[in-house]
Amino acid sequence: MSTDAEFADARHIPPIPPQPPRRPAAAPDPAEDPQTAVLRRVPPAPSSAPAAPSGPTAPPVPPRPAAPPRAQQPPAGERPPPRPDRAPGSPARTAPAAPGTPPQPTARPAAFRDTAAFHLANSQELWSGPGERGAGQGTREPAAPSPAAPGSRPPGPAGGPPSQLPWPRTPLPPQGVGPTTGVPAAPARRPGARVLAAAACLVLGIGLLGGAAAGGWLTEKAAGAPPDAEAAFAKGHDVWRNTPVDTLFPRTVNGLGVGPGGADRTWTRIAVAPDSGCNGAFDPKLAGALAPAGCVRLLRATYIDATRSGFITVGAQITKADQAGMMALNTRFSTKNLGIRTDLMPLPYAAKGTLAAGFGRAQRASWTVRVLTDLPAVVFAVSGFADGRTFTDPQPAEAATRPGATTAPAESGLGHDAKDLADRIEADLRKAAGSPTQTREASS
Incomplete structure (x- = not known):
């Protein structure tokens, strides 16, 4: 069974949707349910001794096989069925993009469906269907085509690349918070000529006011002082x-x-x-x-x-x-x-x-x-x-x-x-x- 550590570098895991309002009337077909079709049973660890009965009336436990049963081999003379190149439900491989085309986000591997995070992220689609998803979430699988009107030409396959999950926008850092480690900081802007001129005028005005006040104070002091006798x-x-x-x-x-x-x-x-x-x-x-x-x-x-x-x-x-x-x-x-x-x-x-x-x-x-x-x-x-x-x-x-x-x-x-x-x-x-x-x- 795969672990979450294998996909620790996967970016932008969709948020966990809220609890579905209703449950389906009938369980989905195991063949179509990705949870049942993909998950594999993990054999328990071998035990050296049989477990003791929990009570006087506990039925005997059959012995555990030493090795898992092999898959049924096809009869002689028949060719085995071709092995699929991808897991069910995974997007098809696309041709390499032409030069100059921006790279598309890497699709998640099929083994990602073995994780609990995948099932939690896609549970809403399983319970509610693709039509009831939120407006801000992307569609993982293409919706069923609507029936064509009588006499109209059926739509052909889309020429563009298959739809991918939209990556959420990275929020801007709040004001006053320094840049993240490893990200080069923006160069500091030097004050312009107008700012320097305004600062010089302010300093000059304060100096003139201070000089005038000091001059007035000295004049009043000189006027109040007794004049020179000579x-x-x-x-x-x-x-x-x-x-x-x-x-x-x-x-x-x-x-x-x-x-x-x-x-x-x-x-x-x-x-x-x-x-x-x-x-x-x-x-x-x-x-x-x-x-x-x-x-x-x-x-x-x-x-x-x-x-x-x-x-x-x-x-x-x-x-x-x-x-x-x-x-x-x-x-x-x-x-x-x-x-x-x-x-x-x-x-x-x-x-x-x-x-x-x-x-x-x-x-x-x-x-x-x-x-x-x-x-x-x-x-x-x-x-x-x-x-x-x-x-x-x-x-x-x-x-x-x-x-x-x-x-x-x-x-x-x-x-x-x-x-x-x-x-x-x-x-x-x-x-x-x-x-x-x-x-x-x-x-x-």
Whole structure:
């Protein structure tokens, strides 16, 4: 009897069909049944001793023949029947294919029918017949030809090769599973030019965004950091040229709580002097005291308070000195009290054709002079009554603004006017030059 190992290399064994729904009414003829016609009995192994009876009533077992009976020989003088060249039910041999024709699948040998796999695979055909097979299975044997119509020509033998079992398609490997051992893997595809260009653009865009963010962060950090003192001092030499006049001398200045007793003050600009040199702008003694610092430009403007009772002239002298020269000048004014001497008072600016046309030396009631050290500038202010009265005992602004002062400049607010307007012009100069310091220098 053949074994399955003989056909281990047979490819594509059909799947096992489901259990047949019904059984045939009568058993097939043994001569036509391939299971009966092909299968051969296997003689049992010879036994040296007869088996013992299983019971008291078991019949005796006849002795086993030593050799299988020989086939019946034909009578003398008769030729034996020809031996078939193939097993029943096996496909006929076909002629060799012409050159260039694709090879057909090798038919299964007749001995394949001796295996249990063959009988299981063909059991559906035996029980149900070839007409009830599934649509996806091939026909092992040709179907019976249909009866021809009367008067028609019977069909001839097919010219093509005999039908073979269709081999099932080999399923494709799932994605992500590597190739089977022995099968050459497909060559890896290299990225194209478009992919490389897109990647380069992406990297470049990320770099530009990162650079912009870093630049913005550095700019904000630089803007929030205090400016350089040396740069601000150097910029102060040109602040008069680059700053609008309405920024240094606003048309209206509001002072909240800066008047006597914390009263609010408001001043209105009535005249702005054209920028000029320092010749004739100060008394000779004050001009001599400021001479070591030099003079680049002199800026002045005159204001009137909201009650129209006082005039205030405020100004700034832009010097040529460096930081060391301004520091030395400030030290001289502080140690020698030059800011509180009545013979070193600045002169008012009396613009012709304005209400302050009569504001002169005799009307001066309070004043202040400040030497800045972070900017090349000297800020000053002088105030007086608007009705033209003269004043024989002027008082410095710092003394007139002290609590409890009872002098006329203190009670009239002329000391507050000079001090507060000088503070405002000083702050505007520092803001225009970008100076970080807010130190208070010696003043009168």
